[in-house]
Amino acid sequence: MGPLVAQPVEAALTGRPHPITGAPAAARTAWTCPACAAAQPLAVAREQLFVCPTCAHHARIGARQRIEHLADPDSFAEWDADLAGRDRLAFVDTRPYAERLAEAQARHRMPDALLSGAAAIGGHRVGLAAFDFSFMGGSLSAAVGERLARAAERCATLRTPFVCVTTSGGARMQEGVFSLLQMAKSVAALHTLADAHMPFISILADPTMGGSIASFAALGDVIVAEPRATIGFTGARVIAQVTHERLPADFQTSEFHHARGLIDMVVDRRQLKGRVIGLLRVLAAPGGRAGTDASAA
Numbered sequence: 001m002g003p004l005v006a007q008p009v010e011a012a013l014t015g016r017p018h019p020i021t022g023a024p025a026a027a028r029t030a031w032t033c034p035a036c037a038a039a040q041p042l043a044v045a046r047e048q049l050f051v052c053p054t055c056a057h058h059a060r061i062g063a064r065q066r067i068e069h070l071a072d073p074d075s076f077a078e079w080d081a082d083l084a085g086r087d088r089l090a091f092v093d094t095r096p097y098a099e100r101l102a103e104a105q106a107r108h109r110m111p112d113a114l115l116s117g118a119a120a121i122g123g124h125r126v127g128l129a130a131f132d133f134s135f136m137g138g139s140l141s142a143a144v145g146e147r148l149a150r151a152a153e154r155c156a157t158l159r160t161p162f163v164c165v166t167t168s169g170g171a172r173m174q175e176g177v178f179s180l181l182q183m184a185k186s187v188a189a190l191h192t193l194a195d196a197h198m199p200f201i202s203i204l205a206d207p208t209m210g211g212s213i214a215s216f217a218a219l220g221d222v223i224v225a226e227p228r229a230t231i232g233f234t235g236a237r238v239i240a241q242v243t244h245e246r247l248p249a250d251f252q253t254s255e256f257h258h259a260r261g262l263i264d265m266v267v268d269r270r271q272l273k274g275r276v277i278g279l280l281r282v283l284a285a286p287g288g289r290a291g292t293d294a295s296a297a
């Protein structure tokens with residue numbers, strides 16, 4: 001699993017100083033690929049959706065950039081904007097959780113690590129949710145789980161497909177059992193969606209780990225992953241230590257899971273919107289998951 005730190009791309013997009021060089025955002029006009037160090041003008045990097053033209057590395061991007069990329073212009077209307085994370089356990093590790101959370105909320109101008117809302121993708125009405133890994137590792141707080149569950153349930157009521165882009169380290173340790181409960185809650189909400197015959201397209205980005213892949217993220221009617229994303233439950237190093245096995249070089253990558261059937265397709269980010277539109281068209285067609293129900297309704 002990659003390092004759990006904010007990548008330069010998020011810093012460039014949120015106007016924060018560069019996490020490594022400390023250069024102010026305004027001074028940066030270039031983007032450097034974190035994998036191969038090739039530099040691109042920032043405008044080119046944006047156009048390429050922060051996929052490196054040299055090595056095809058898919059850099060981590062924020063929830064707002066995801067929504068901007070997938071949703072039709074001006075079609076996104078946020079749900080539950082007032083549903084913010086909070087410190088239920090008065091938890092303190094090296095710092096109070098309340099302090100960490102307030103800092104992340106202020107820095108990202110987000111109530112928690114997930115944005116959700118109504119949107120159109122290629123003219124198809126959907127519910128769209130996107131995680132932000134730079135917000136506390138995209139971890140599953142009670143607020144994130146509640147937003148996710150409400151989004152899935154709204155899609156069932158509104159009779160629209162649900163599209164979710166996950167990039168998450170799994171449980172939020174500072175929320176203890178409240179975090180773990182979100183696994184069951186999100187799964188139950190997705191059952192409501194399935195009962196309404198509305199499809200769930202789950203898009204996995206780097207990384208999708210722990211409780212997230214062990215619950216909602218693995219339940220897509222179609223599961224799409226970005227190339228070479230790290231996807232797994234426990235980190236590879238821990239598995240190697242416990243099993244004393246030498247793990248394959250591509251262990252816990254999108255391609256590894258695709259070859260074994262967990263993931264339906266691995267799609268370059270630059271083709272992702274087109275592929276999602278194609279899936280929505282097929283699923284909405286007569287005989288498709290949403291189409292079958294629409295004809296019966």
Ligand SMILES: [Zn+2]
Pocket residue numbers: 033034035036037038052053054055056057
């Ligand atoms: Zn590169």
